[in-house]
Amino acid sequence: MDQTLFRTEFIKAVDKTENGERVVELVLKVRNMGEETKNVGVVPEPGPKVNRHGSFATSLLKVTPPLKSGNPPEVYVLAYGVRSHQLQPGITHTVVVRYDLERGTAPPPEITLDVGGFVLATVSRRDQRELWQVAPKKELPQGAGQEDDPIEPAVIAQVTLPVRPEVA
Helix, strand or coil: CCCEEEEEEEEEEEEEEECCCCEEEEEEEEEECCCCCCCCCCCCCCCCCECCCHHHHHEEEEEEECCCCCCCEEEEEEEECCCEEEEEEEEEEEECCCCCEEECCCCCEHHHEECCEEEEEEEECCCCCCEEEEEEEECCCCCCCCCCCCCCCCEEEEEEEEEEECCC
């Protein structure tokens, strides 16, 4: 999937049991198409708006059905058994989005992700720097003082993955 700043392949969703706890992990291949190293970021909280200055994980807009987890999902780059949060330019990375399910919660048979994209745009009329920002559904706010306003993101794709059991 072409997100402009990133090229993303959705590999699988797995249901694991680790130390008696149920976990759902999304496994993705992500290539940073920009010229700078990017932090993998965090998945946005449920709701209609997101931080426009987010990184890769900010583009994972919504999971349906919602996964019942007491904590926000953990997002990390995994290479040779080592976790990091860096997406180097021009390299395809394995990215894991991990949901620790609430005790007694079973994962759904499949999940659907609403995925956003990115645009290279000026921050505002006052701040003329061009930065990568989450692609908006309408226009990015350009007024002075609106530089950090949350935006309603555009959904560029919906991806459905079956959740398969996997032995940890």
